[in-house]
Amino acid sequence: MKNRIMAHMVAFYPSREKSLETARALIDGGCTYLEVQFPFSDPTADGPYIQEACKQALEKGFKISGGFELIGDIRTFSNIPIFIMCYANTIFYYGIEQFLECCVSGQVQGLIVPDLPVDYDEGLFEKSECRGLEPVPVIAQSTKPDRLDMILKGRSEFVYAAIRKGITGSFTDIGEENIQFLTKVDSFGKKILAGFGISEKHQIEAISSWIHAAVVGTAFIKEIIHSGKASIYNVIKKKIQSLI
Amino acid sequence: MDKIYNDFFGDFGGRYVAEVLRPALDELQDEWVDAMNSKDFRSELDLMLTRFAGRPTPLMYAENATRVLGGAKVFIKLEGLSNTGAHKINNVLGQALLAKRMGKRRIIAETGAGQHGVATASVCAKLGLECTVYMGEVDIKRQRPNVFWMELYGAKVVPVSGGQATLKDAVNEALRDWAGSFKDTHYLLGSALGPSPYPDMVREFQSVIGKEVQREIEQQKLDVEALVACVGGGSNAIGFFHPFIDTENPRLIGAEAGGKGKGVGEHASRMSGEGKLGIVHGYKSLFLLDEDGQVQPTHSISAGLDYPGIGPQLANLGIKGRVEFTRVMDSEALEAVQFFAKHEGLVFALEPAHAGAAAMKLAGELPQDKSIIVNMSGRGEKDLFILARSLDRQKWYSFLRSEVKGNEK
Numbered sequence: 001m002k003n004r005i006m007a008h009m010v011a012f013y014p015s016r017e018k019s020l021e022t023a024r025a026l027i028d029g030g031c032t033y034l035e036v037q038f039p040f041s042d043p044t045a046d047g048p049y050i051q052e053a054c055k056q057a058l059e060k061g062f063k064i065s066g067g068f069e070l071i072g073d074i075r076t077f078s079n080i081p082i083f084i085m086c087y088a089n090t091i092f093y094y095g096i097e098q099f100l101e102c103c104v105s106g107q108v109q110g111l112i113v114p115d116l117p118v119d120y121d122e123g124l125f126e127k128s129e130c131r132g133l134e135p136v137p138v139i140a141q142s143t144k145p146d147r148l149d150m151i152l153k154g155r156s157e158f159v160y161a162a163i164r165k166g167i168t169g170s171f172t173d174i175g176e177e178n179i180q181f182l183t184k185v186d187s188f189g190k191k192i193l194a195g196f197g198i199s200e201k202h203q204i205e206a207i208s209s210w211i212h213a214a215v216v217g218t219a220f221i222k223e224i225i226h227s228g229k230a231s232i233y234n235v236i237k238k239k240i241q242s243l244i
Numbered sequence: 245m246d247k248i249y250n251d252f253f254g255d256f257g258g259r260y261v262a263e264v265l266r267p268a269l270d271e272l273q274d275e276w277v278d279a280m281n282s283k284d285f286r287s288e289l290d291l292m293l294t295r296f297a298g299r300p301t302p303l304m305y306a307e308n309a310t311r312v313l314g315g316a317k318v319f320i321k322l323e324g325l326s327n328t329g330a331h332k333i334n335n336v337l338g339q340a341l342l343a344k345r346m347g348k349r350r351i352i353a354e355t356g357a358g359q360h361g362v363a364t365a366s367v368c369a370k371l372g373l374e375c376t377v378y379m380g381e382v383d384i385k386r387q388r389p390n391v392f393w394m395e396l397y398g399a400k401v402v403p404v405s406g407g408q409a410t411l412k413d414a415v416n417e418a419l420r421d422w423a424g425s426f427k428d429t430h431y432l433l434g435s436a437l438g439p440s441p442y443p444d445m446v447r448e449f450q451s452v453i454g455k456e457v458q459r460e461i462e463q464q465k466l467d468v469e470a471l472v473a474c475v476g477g478g479s480n481a482i483g484f485f486h487p488f489i490d491t492e493n494p495r496l497i498g499a500e501a502g503g504k505g506k507g508v509g510e511h512a513s514r515m516s517g518e519g520k521l522g523i524v525h526g527y528k529s530l531f532l533l534d535e536d537g538q539v540q541p542t543h544s545i546s547a548g549l550d551y552p553g554i555g556p557q558l559a560n561l562g563i564k565g566r567v568e569f570t571r572v573m574d575s576e577a578l579e580a581v582q583f584f585a586k587h588e589g590l591v592f593a594l595e596p597a598h599a600g601a602a603a604m605k606l607a608g609e610l611p612q613d614k615s616i617i618v619n620m621s622g623r624g625e626k627d628l629f630i631l632a633r634s635l636d637r638q639k640w641y642s643f644l645r646s647e648v649k650g651n652e653k
Contacts, residue, residue, distance in 0.1 A: 041539040042412060042524055044419045045262040051406050051416075063536050088260050088523040093537030114262040115526065122523075140264035142426075147266070162264055 003204045003244050006193050007031035008085070008217030010039055010050065011067045012057035014224055018232050019057070020073055022220070025233045027078045029240035032213055033193075034074070035112065038067045038086040045087075045114045049221045064094055064102075071106045081109040083136065088115040092122055100131050110134030112160055118151050129155060136160050136193070141181050152188040160215070161185055164196040174206045182210035201243050216243060248448050249277055251440040254563065256556035259439040261526045265419065268426035273441040275346050280448065289341055293452065296370060297326050297333045301453075303460040303617070308587040309604075316469055316610035318603060320584075321457055323480065324593060324623030331453060331480045331621045332363040332434055338449030340367045343430035350374040350429040354418040356383055356411030356476070357548035357595065358390025359622055360434030365399035375399040378417040380410040383547045390626055408541055411551045415525055435477025436555035439526030443482075443556050450483020457617060458487045469614040470495040470606060473621065474598040475569070476512070476548050478555035480621035489561065495568060497606070498558065499598040501544030502571035508534075509541035514554045515562045515569035524552070529559045545574035545630065546594035548622075572598040578634055580604060581624060593622035594630065 007026040039054035039062050091099045116124050128135040137151045138160045163178050195215035204214045227235045279285040293299040306318040323331040351373045355361030361377040368375035381403045394401050407413035422431040436446040473481035475498035485496045503511030519530030532540040532552040544550040561567040580600035584590045592600050603618040632640035
């Protein structure tokens with residue numbers, strides 16, 4: 001069986017056009033889901049690579065409206081399920097309902113907003129669900145059992161499990177502790193999207209039987225940084241193919 | 245307000261953090277509330293505040309300044325006389341003792357002006373805790389002396405180059421560290437902001453300022469018209485105001501950084517400027533944001549006021565009208581430093597010089613039987629380089645040149 005990948009990219013990084021090229025490469029390379037991050041000035045949960053990518057994307061003129069236009073452009077050539085990842089302030093300041101309406105018109109499947117947890121969500125979960133959007137709750141390896149129950153009793157089809165320690169891009173060796181955690185999460189019957197600083201295929205294979213899809217993000221940004229004069233399309237497509 | 249833990253203040257506050265940080269904050273809330281109910285903890289803290297921090301700090305009648313300004317009596321709460329030179333140590337001692345009680349061995353902190361970093365490094369040295377301080381590269385440039393002090397105390401100072409390389413980016417970096425380290429590490433946040441329980445906890449630890457002032461007011465039977473404090477994140481202001489929040493008087497006045505002007509990136513005035521409701525750094529409050537919700541650049545001559553958000557409780561008190569906010573320009577703060585140095589023999593730090601400047605304006609408008617109290621939250625030695633460059637550039641530069649020359653020989 002092939003590995004399912006949720007491929008993460010930052011809208012407008014390294015530029016608007018090249019982020020569209022990145023999306024095309026990820027899709028052509030065989031990702032199952034596309035996670036498009038809308039950059040924010042203060043991405044607290046992200047590591048240095050995604051942080052820098054967000055900064056550059058903002059310098060390249062990212063606006064929320066431009067982000068939705070980019071998704072519109074992706075829709076002209078692909079029906080891949082798209083999830084938007086953003087920080088609380090992006091969606092809150094824009095207006096949650098207005099933002100969700102844009103998601104509906106852009107045929108976005110769901111949202112991942114790490115700093116709007118279920119009990120401080122500003123109504124995101126309910127407002128998304130009633131529009132047929134999938135709000136994806138995020139859990140961490142350190143989440144306490146009673147809180148895990150509270151988060152996972154919701155209707156969401158997916159759950160994003162951050163099984164790395166700390167921020168994005170830092171790799172965790174998969175151990176017994178991770179497997180126990182994933183087994184427990186799996187008992188709730190959700191599709192697990194697992195992110196833990198993946199850059200190689202064997203890392204995915206180590207946990208593929210416990211998860212629905214592996215989230216890969218920082219690894220693609222590193223490819224873009226090191227692409228030099230090579231076409232971004234080619235390096236990204238090659239990278240994702242090496243993971244599947 | 246009698247509850248110590250509130251989470252929200254009207255619409256402001258909350259705990260908007262990624263799940264990875266949640267256990268750390270839940271644990272902190274429980275342990276802090278527990279500690280506050282413990283007599284042993286409180287007496288240990290009181291002892292350290294007295295014997296190490298040098299409390300109580302004096303409330304000084306600024307007789308000469310009062311005469312020159314020709315209005316209300318001006319009193320100055322000399323928080324700058326605390327060990328390490330600012331009010332920051334009140335909160336640092338509280339949280340560091342709490343961290344020890346929780347069994348943490350390592351402390352991380354963010355710092356802007358460096359005063360919180362210096363206080364944290366000092367207390368960690370005293371209590372035998374490992375200490376890492378995150379500081380923006382821009383702030384390191386303007387506050388190099390404080391980096392020297394932190395390192396002398398044995399702390400590791402980590403320069404932050406991401407974002408604008410100032411206080412907000414140091415907060416981001418500290419949060420990132422904590423997400424992977426909270427098992428043995430406490431994040432000692434220095435202002436009354438961030439995700440709950442920090443705004444509540446920092447206010448409680450800083451309220452010692454207001455309680456001392458309240459006792460003095462009663463003992464000296466002062467008719468106080470207003471309390472004036474500078475507001476960056478707002479920890480000195482909320483601690484100073486705390487005992488008076490639920491009463492109608494005195495007036496509570498917050499001085500924000502008016503910087504160089506009203507344009508984007510020229511100031512840090514959220515309440516007296518154009519702060520907008522947002523969720524940043526784990527809490528909901530008023531921030532300087534662009535039309536897309538991105539955090540805008542800020543400026544102040546004082547690194548400690550150069551922050552795009554304001555503590556949630558102060559935001560709420562501002563909206564309700566209990567706290568009045570005013571903006572003070574860089575130039576006015578510089579004038580206030582000179583005024584109080586000449587007339588009172590006190591060098592204000594540039595942050596509370598904003599409060600000093602606001603008080604200078606207000607005093608002249610009030611009758612002589614009224615009093616106003618300014619919180620001098622820090623003393624100005626840390627600003628030597630900025631002050632000397634601004635006030636006596638030529639001599640200062642020739643001194644620096646000769647220093648460098650002398651050392652090269």
